[in-house]
Amino acid sequence: MFNKILIAILLLSSFQASANRERNLKQQKLNTCLLEQIKSSAENTQISALLELCEQLVSADKDDGALTERLNAERKNKFNPYTITPHRMNYILPVSYISSYNEAAYQASQLVDPKQDLEAKFQISFKVPLNAESLFTQGDALYFGMTLKSWWQVYGNEISKPFRETNYQPEVFYYLPVKWQIWHTETSLAFGLEHQSNGREAHLSRSWNRAYMSILVEDADWLINLRPWWRLPESDKKSEDDPNGDDNPDISKYMGYFELTGAYRVDHKIQGQFMLRQNLATGKGALELGFTYPIWGRLRGYMQFFTGYGESLIDYNHSQQRFGLGIALTDRL
DSSP states (O other): HHHHHHHHHHHHHHHHHHHHHHHHHHHHHHHOOOOOOHHOOOOOOOOHHHHHHHHHHHTTSSSSSHHHHHHHHHTTTTTTOOOOOSSOOHHHHHHHHEEOOGGGTTOOSSSTTTOOOOOEEEEEEEEOOOOOOOOSTTEEEEEEEEEEEEEOOOOOOGGGGOOOEEEEEEEEEEEEEEEOOOSSEEEEEEEEEEEEEEEOOOGGEEEEEEEEEEEEOOOOOOEEEEEEEEEEEOOOOOOTOOSSSSTTTHHHHHSSSEEEEEEEEEETTEEEEEEEEEOOOOOOEEEEEEEEEEEEEEEEEEEEEEEEEOOOSTTTOEEEEEEEEEEEEOOOO
């Protein structure tokens, strides 16, 4: 009997010592994180906000999904005023071949050479957190995002190398991690309002507004994002030259009502991405495939292929194929 009591006491002492070590280790990580955040954050940042951030990072210190791992890395610089956080991919394709583009839209313009099928394409995308502390649940966040995508006729010497098209995409979205687990994966949601336009004049003007929801499912090395949307209605134009009203009332026929995107990485070095967009009623949509690989330092090679409708707003109702080769500054994951 005495031996059993002694063994029980020893086991209890061992469990308590192990629990104390875990608590001490967690406290050390918390203190280290807090010190790093105080050094890198702005002077007016509240300590309570930094403490909550560090608690989230320490609690998430485990084998996370690919997207969660990226978000945790971004949160470490959340209050650093000298850091810009990427949103979508950032890349430049100095060599980009296009099969054709919507020449009818440029009939009254001399800024585009109909024979120029080689151009450059680039995308810049970033986001900014709008809340210092969690809003409703731990890990949620409200963001402002901005994506700029341009098609540059840099090889058009005879027409002074103009930008053929630039699309601007500001958005506000709310990110919400949830506890759903589908086949041992992690799930999160996002709800947003998005505007997209090309900022052009009269007959070249294209724009639309959307409310969307994203369902993100992730594992350690891959991410799937299903993003259905609803287009916000606009009034009809009174005349073709009317500056107000809907510039492209049939855009949903070509751009559809949802987008499915995904990414898969191999050893954190090689990564593949895809985008599928479809209108099930009209059968029109688009497919984009991407592949990144390491070159040197932070620079990564990037190959991109697109086929279908709506690569740019000016070409939303024109089917085309594109192949581009260049450099990615940030990956999808």
